[in-house]
Amino acid sequence: MTWLPESLRALRRDMLFITLLVAAIVFAVVMPSRLPDWPGLVDWPTIAALTGLLILTRAVDSSGALEVAGRWLIDRMSTRRVAALGLVAATAVLSMLLTNDVALFVMVPLALTMCRIARMPATRLVVFQALAVNAGSMLTPIGNPQNLFLWQQWNNGFGGFVWAMLPLAGIALILLLALTALAFPAEPLEVHGRGDESVDRTMLLVAALLYVPFIVLADLRYVGWALLGVMVVFVAFRRRVVASIDWGLLLTFVLMFIDLRLLAGLSAVKSFVAGLGLDHATHLYVTGALASQIVSNVPAAILLAEYSQDWRTLAYGVNVGGFGFVLGSLANLIALRLLGEKKAWATFHLWSTPFFVAVALLGWLLL
Numbered sequence: 001m002t003w004l005p006e007s008l009r010a011l012r013r014d015m016l017f018i019t020l021l022v023a024a025i026v027f028a029v030v031m032p033s034r035l036p037d038w039p040g041l042v043d044w045p046t047i048a049a050l051t052g053l054l055i056l057t058r059a060v061d062s063s064g065a066l067e068v069a070g071r072w073l074i075d076r077m078s079t080r081r082v083a084a085l086g087l088v089a090a091t092a093v094l095s096m097l098l099t100n101d102v103a104l105f106v107m108v109p110l111a112l113t114m115c116r117i118a119r120m121p122a123t124r125l126v127v128f129q130a131l132a133v134n135a136g137s138m139l140t141p142i143g144n145p146q147n148l149f150l151w152q153q154w155n156n157g158f159g160g161f162v163w164a165m166l167p168l169a170g171i172a173l174i175l176l177l178a179l180t181a182l183a184f185p186a187e188p189l190e191v192h193g194r195g196d197e198s199v200d201r202t203m204l205l206v207a208a209l210l211y212v213p214f215i216v217l218a219d220l221r222y223v224g225w226a227l228l229g230v231m232v233v234f235v236a237f238r239r240r241v242v243a244s245i246d247w248g249l250l251l252t253f254v255l256m257f258i259d260l261r262l263l264a265g266l267s268a269v270k271s272f273v274a275g276l277g278l279d280h281a282t283h284l285y286v287t288g289a290l291a292s293q294i295v296s297n298v299p300a301a302i303l304l305a306e307y308s309q310d311w312r313t314l315a316y317g318v319n320v321g322g323f324g325f326v327l328g329s330l331a332n333l334i335a336l337r338l339l340g341e342k343k344a345w346a347t348f349h350l351w352s353t354p355f356f357v358a359v360a361l362l363g364w365l366l367l
Contacts, residue, residue: 011251016330020259021255031262042257043153044224046253049152056214059207059234059241061098065199066106084180084184085180088176093136094107095132095144099144100134100136101330123339124183124184128180131176134172136173139165139169140162141158146298147161154309168320171359175359210230210233256299260303261302284308284317288304288313289321292318304318323352323359324353324356325349325356326352328352
């Protein structure tokens with residue numbers, strides 16, 4: 001097993017993956033006649049787009065450029081409030097461009113380093129970074145997996161998606177920055193010490209040159225060719241980047257498509273969902289937000305997409321559902337895992353729950 005990528009070996013401890021795998025085994029035993037249909041249940045354009053983005057963002061992360069940029073930002077902060085606002089805003093912006101999980105992997109360690117030096121409340125800052133990636137990533141179709149799925153599923157255009165999500169994302173970000181200013185005092189901040197500031201400029205340049213063409217080709221429905229090009233370049237140029245991406249995440253998404261679409265096809269589930277009145281925008285919005293609290297927003301998006309064609313309302317619901325309970329978004333779990341404090345769960349819900357209620361009400365008014 002040592003030859004497997006670390007992300008695949010880690011699946012043995014991933015409860016979400018294990019749950020999905022057990023569900024798939026149950027479906028295989030109960031409905032063996034559906035096994036030949038399984039490949040057709042997977043939205044392969046979404047998997048291809050996610051794979052390409054993981055490779056490109058991993059290359060940018062591995063180049064060291066983001067850490068240098070982050071330290072440059074920290075060096076220019078004067079107070080804890082300014083530092084928190086700067087880190088929260090930077091985390092939100094990165095999540096729009098490099099996906100929410102990559103933004104956390106870059107910014108949370110940076111924030112923890114600063115907190116150790118300046119004695120800032122690390123738990124609170126990381127909680128706000130989790131809120132930031134959920135708020136920022138909702139703007140773009142590449143910001144998070146549920147948006148990536150909805151973008152590929154409905155072919156609604158990159159610009160069209162951003163325009164539709166702009167009101168909700170704008171309100172969420174303004175509200176978050178205002179809350180950040182209230183949560184952190186305007187006390188002086190003194191930062192000492194520096195880390196490794198070397199940058200692999202070649203890898204950064206290659207990733208940057210491939211990034212926009214990949215997005216354009218994905219938007220034009222040529223995502224398979226776009227992924228092939230990215231794979232060829234990095235296998236020849238930096239094979240370790242391809243090997244180090246989160247292959248376990250991709251496998252988890254494949255199982256999500258299979259399990260949830262099989263589940264959506266059950267007569268009992270169809271009857272239950274039919275009674276929810278998802279043809280009404282308000283019902284779809286509320287169902288998306290609340291279902292995300294239970295099963296996370298990515299599975300909620302995949303499941304509800306089987307019952308409605310109103311992608312904008314569905315996108316509003318599942319993106320708002322990323323706030324609130326920690327299971328609302330996988331990004332929440334990633335942030336708390338990077339923090340490594342058990343007591344952080346209580347702090348997270350102290351801030352995230354009222355934020356969920358506020359953004360949910362504002363989103364409903366927008367609809």
